[in-house]
Amino acid sequence: MDELKEQRILEFVLQNAVRGDPQSVVDNIDQYCRHKEWAMNVGDEKERQTMCRVVEERAPSIALELGTYCGYSAVRIAKLLKPGARLLTIEMNPDNAAVAKQIIEFAGVQNTVQVLEGSSADIIPNLKEKYQVDTLDFVFLDHWKDRYIVDTKLLEECCLLRTGSVLLADNVVYPGIPDFLEYVRFCGRYDCTNYPSHVQYMNKEDALEKAVFKGYI
Ligand SMILES: Nc1ncnc2c1ncn2CCCCCNC(=O)c1cc(-c2ccc(F)cc2)cc(O)c1O
Numbered sequence: 001m002d003e004l005k006e007q008r009i010l011e012f013v014l015q016n017a018v019r020g021d022p023q024s025v026v027d028n029i030d031q032y033c034r035h036k037e038w039a040m041n042v043g044d045e046k047e048r049q050t051m052c053r054v055v056e057e058r059a060p061s062i063a064l065e066l067g068t069y070c071g072y073s074a075v076r077i078a079k080l081l082k083p084g085a086r087l088l089t090i091e092m093n094p095d096n097a098a099v100a101k102q103i104i105e106f107a108g109v110q111n112t113v114q115v116l117e118g119s120s121a122d123i124i125p126n127l128k129e130k131y132q133v134d135t136l137d138f139v140f141l142d143h144w145k146d147r148y149i150v151d152t153k154l155l156e157e158c159c160l161l162r163t164g165s166v167l168l169a170d171n172v173v174y175p176g177i178p179d180f181l182e183y184v185r186f187c188g189r190y191d192c193t194n195y196p197s198h199v200q201y202m203n204k205e206d207a208l209e210k211a212v213f214k215g216y217i
């Protein structure tokens with residue numbers, strides 16, 4: 001079976017990044033994806049700055065990511081978390097989960113980031129009992145675009161959000177998630193902010209949407 005692109009990203013990181021240095025790991029993934037092969041986890045500079053700023057503003061104790069892919073954004077988020085904080089990241093594709101675990105371990109953030117292999121639909125209802133989650137301070141949505149709205153409603157139904165919980169959704173313009181945008185903007189339970197960005201190399205408009213939960217109104 002020919003090697004997967006994600007395997008080539010992992011090899012490049014293992015050969016070129018500095019073990020235990022998260023910045024070196026994300027810089028090398030950026031470099032590989034800029035010069036060798038585009039990958040869907042590498043947003044443009046503005047998107048990365050926005051994601052980092054939103055995480056730093058919220059300073060989450062417990063964060064959730066939907067769609068780990070190679071672990072790039074998980075390493076970026078982990079770098080910003082305060083001591084004792086943790087990130088749970090859900091990845092359905094076992095090959096991607098395996099790559100992400102190795103990249104997260106190489107970056108030295110394996111004590112902060114836990115990769116949960118499976119579908120968000122199956123794992124979210126178990127977060128309280130199985131993963132000792134009370135409520136989530138921050139959720140980064142970056143998985144299948146038709147799962148954003150379903151999983152947002154599931155997070156509400158499972159009482160995993162509290163007043164002030166921050167949802168940050170990638171790709172709300174491209175590939176685009178119109179049903180999720182309409183839901184968070186008009187259901188009355190979220191304060192929303194849009195952050196324009198671009199899809200790397202394709203000169204296509206994209207954006208991140210921040211939705212702050214106001215409570216179970
Ligand atoms: N736990 C779970 N539950 C459900 N699905 C799960 C999952 N865990 C994983 N997946 C499956 C996620 C598959 C990757 C999702 N991301 C994307 O599809 C994505 C695509 C682009 C893109 C941009 C320009 C183009 F020309 C083409 C594509 C950009 C992005 O930033 C993207 O995040």
Ligand SMILES: [Mg+2]
Binds near residue numbers: 040041142170171
């Ligand atoms: Mg994305």
